[in-house]
Amino acid sequence: MRFPVKLAIGSISAFIFIILVGFVLFPRMITSKVKGMVNLAPGNEIRDMFIKVPFALSFKIYLFNVTNPMEIQSGEKPIVKEVGPFCYEEWKEKMNIEDKEEDDTISYNQKDTYLKKWWPGCRNGQEEVTIPHPLILGIVNTVARQKPGALSLINKAIKSIYSDPSSIFLTAKVDDILFDGVVINCNVSDFAGKALCGQLRTAEALTKVGEVEKFSLFSSKNATLQKRIKAYRGKKNHRDVGRIVEYNSSKMMDVWPTEECNSIEGTDGTIFPPLTKPGEGLFMFSPDLCRSLIAFFVRKSTYDGIPCGEFTADLGDMSKNEKEKCYCSTPETCLKKGMMDLYKCSGIPIYASFPHFYNSDTSYLKGVGGLSPNKTKHEIKILFESITGSPLYARKRLQFSMPLESTQKVELFKNFTGTVLPIFWIEEGVGLNRTYTGQLKSLFTLTKVVKVSKWLILIGSLGGLAAAGYLFFKVDGRADITPVHEIRRHESKSGSTVNGAGGHVLSGNGLEKY
Ligand SMILES: *[C@@H]1O[C@H](CO)[C@@H](O)[C@H](O)[C@H]1NC(C)=O
Ligand SMILES: *[C@@H]1O[C@H](CO)[C@@H](O)[C@H](O)[C@H]1NC(C)=O
Ligand SMILES: *[C@@H]1O[C@H](CO)[C@@H](O)[C@H](O)[C@H]1NC(C)=O
Ligand SMILES: *[C@@H]1O[C@H](CO)[C@@H](O)[C@H](O)[C@H]1NC(C)=O
Numbered sequence: 001m002r003f004p005v006k007l008a009i010g011s012i013s014a015f016i017f018i019i020l021v022g023f024v025l026f027p028r029m030i031t032s033k034v035k036g037m038v039n040l041a042p043g044n045e046i047r048d049m050f051i052k053v054p055f056a057l058s059f060k061i062y063l064f065n066v067t068n069p070m071e072i073q074s075g076e077k078p079i080v081k082e083v084g085p086f087c088y089e090e091w092k093e094k095m096n097i098e099d100k101e102e103d104d105t106i107s108y109n110q111k112d113t114y115l116k117k118w119w120p121g122c123r124n125g126q127e128e129v130t131i132p133h134p135l136i137l138g139i140v141n142t143v144a145r146q147k148p149g150a151l152s153l154i155n156k157a158i159k160s161i162y163s164d165p166s167s168i169f170l171t172a173k174v175d176d177i178l179f180d181g182v183v184i185n186c187n188v189s190d191f192a193g194k195a196l197c198g199q200l201r202t203a204e205a206l207t208k209v210g211e212v213e214k215f216s217l218f219s220s221k222n223a224t225l226q227k228r229i230k231a232y233r234g235k236k237n238h239r240d241v242g243r244i245v246e247y248n249s250s251k252m253m254d255v256w257p258t259e260e261c262n263s264i265e266g267t268d269g270t271i272f273p274p275l276t277k278p279g280e281g282l283f284m285f286s287p288d289l290c291r292s293l294i295a296f297f298v299r300k301s302t303y304d305g306i307p308c309g310e311f312t313a314d315l316g317d318m319s320k321n322e323k324e325k326c327y328c329s330t331p332e333t334c335l336k337k338g339m340m341d342l343y344k345c346s347g348i349p350i351y352a353s354f355p356h357f358y359n360s361d362t363s364y365l366k367g368v369g370g371l372s373p374n375k376t377k378h379e380i381k382i383l384f385e386s387i388t389g390s391p392l393y394a395r396k397r398l399q400f401s402m403p404l405e406s407t408q409k410v411e412l413f414k415n416f417t418g419t420v421l422p423i424f425w426i427e428e429g430v431g432l433n434r435t436y437t438g439q440l441k442s443l444f445t446l447t448k449v450v451k452v453s454k455w456l457i458l459i460g461s462l463g464g465l466a467a468a469g470y471l472f473f474k475v476d477g478r479a480d481i482t483p484v485h486e487i488r489r490h491e492s493k494s495g496s497t498v499n500g501a502g503g504h505v506l507s508g509n510g511l512e513k514y
């Protein structure tokens with residue numbers, strides 16, 4: 001057979017083979033393998049990781065030490081100094097698992113356990129800091145909103161419980177403020193004091209430790225079962241993996257005035273549906289904020305050699321965006337960009353924003369001295385691999401502040417200049433280590449090898465075809481004549497051979513097929 005024809009046949013076969021296998025079969029195989037692996041049905045490795053994350057997340061807390069408490073009392077601008085981080089391991093586990101085959105769902109209660117750790121760069125927790133007393137500021141703000149008439153009673157109660165304080169600030173050891181508890185003296189006999197302590201107990205702000213009652217910012221979150229969540233397992237539809245359908249046994253929240261804001265969208269943030277387009281947003285429901293956040297695509301990135309997308313999120317601007325007006329405290333009083341009032345959500349008049357008011361309205365930053373917002377340190381950042389739906393790295397950051405407003409009915413609050421006073425911020429961090437990225441990488445090495453070789457083979461086959469065409473037409477005359485001579489010579493020597501003829505017929509037929 002003539003060489004150009006052989007080359008053409010070879011090239012065309014390679015071309016068809018690679019189109020079928022490399023461009024059709026292999027991607028389908030990957031897709032179906034991913035669909036089979038990335039869902040929460042029993043027996044899947046990812047389900048076990050979803051139920052009990054096999055490694056600890058890092059949980060860091062930073063407090064804002066108030067350096068001029070007495071000056072603030074007389075109306076000056078607060079000056080704070082960040083102290084931290086105080087470091088913990090966060091172990092995430094889901095309890096009371098219940099599967100429902102018929103609607104392809106899994107129900108659970110999330111339980112997060114925090115263990116104190118010390119890593120290089122962390123503070124030890126024995127330091128004394130001064131922060132606005134969350135119970136004094138919280139109670140006054142709550143009563144001012146709910147029952148302003150009761151403020152003079154609160155004034156008396158504060159004097160009783162906190163033994164006639166000279167400021168609203170609390171100076172205590174960091175460990176006590178965060179988890180161990182600051183003693184609140186509820187062993188009082190006056191009416192106002194007793195009433196307030198009763199309120200604090202029903203709000204579960206106090207925990208009884210032996211004979212005394214204590215308050216801390218985080219102990220109530222530690223190792224406690226959160227509200228029940230029902231989520232799709234995604235066995236039937238991979239786009240639903242982890243998507244929350246019910247929170248607290250209800251399809252909607254009952255927190256905000258509109259249906260849109262009450263709707264629950266997205267996953268709990270530990271898992272996402274696979275096979276999304278690289279630029280698609282990540283929807284996460286945050287029970288702490290009673291809202292869904294969308295992390296949006298920023299740029300392409302890599303993590304430990306795995307190609308991924310970088311995502312970030314913001315808290316929107318309820319003063320400007322029509323859709324976010326439902327988060328306003330009242331229709332007339334909206335917070336500015338980047339700030340959320342969680343009073344309706346948690347019953348505590350606390351504000352959420354990014355640390356140091358990063359990406360928030362500048363008026364908040366102007367109201368407090370000592371802050372320096374910084375994108376790298378304070379933004380939310382997620383590196384996400386969209387084929388398997390894996391978050392590879394995440395830094396979720398949130399700051400909690402309380403509004404400081406003057407009121408004439410409470411003595412300690414008479415001279416305040418209105419500001420939003422930051423109290424603490426937290427960073428939840430995770431980065432998959434080699435053990436886990438290694439598993440992902442093998443998939444990516446395979447797809448990369450296939451990707452490169454399929455283009456090489458494709459280009460090679462097209463090149464071969466071109467070369468065959470070139471040889472066939474360019475060297476036409478000689479190519480035609482030479483074999484004839486050869487065959488004649490062959491024939492003259494030993495007669496026709498069956499094999500030779502057969503070979504010709506076969507390749508002829510083979511050629512016609514294509
Ligand atoms: C990754 O983390 C897991 C769980 O903590 C651990 O068992 C494993 O040894 C780690 N792998 C590497 C390479 O550090
Ligand atoms: C907090 O501020 C107070 C007053 O400025 C200071 O005495 C204290 O040492 C600070 N605490 C820390 C941990 O820096
Ligand atoms: C959180 O709770 C666990 C289990 O009850 C306990 O071992 C741990 O010490 C607590 N963490 C902190 C920071 O107090
Ligand atoms: C409460 O106060 C009373 C009177 O001041 C005192 O006798 C009692 O021991 C206190 N109880 C506790 C638990 O501190």
Ligand SMILES: *[C@@H]1O[C@H](CO)[C@@H](O)[C@H](O)[C@H]1NC(C)=O
Pocket residue numbers: 248253254
């Ligand atoms: C959860 O449901 C219970 C009972 O339906 C309700 O009383 C409670 O307010 C709900 N909590 C939240 C945060 O929605």
Ligand SMILES: *[C@@H]1O[C@H](CO)[C@@H](O)[C@H](O)[C@H]1NC(C)=O
Pocket residue numbers: 374375376377
């Ligand atoms: C933000 O923080 C990073 C990391 O600590 C630092 O390198 C950078 O200089 C800071 N940027 C500004 C504007 O302060």
Ligand SMILES: *[C@@H]1O[C@H](CO)[C@@H](O)[C@H](O)[C@H]1NC(C)=O
Pocket residue numbers: 073074411412413414415
């Ligand atoms: C508020 O200011 C008035 C007048 O300057 C002063 O008399 C009063 O002591 C101040 N109150 C507090 C709680 O600092």
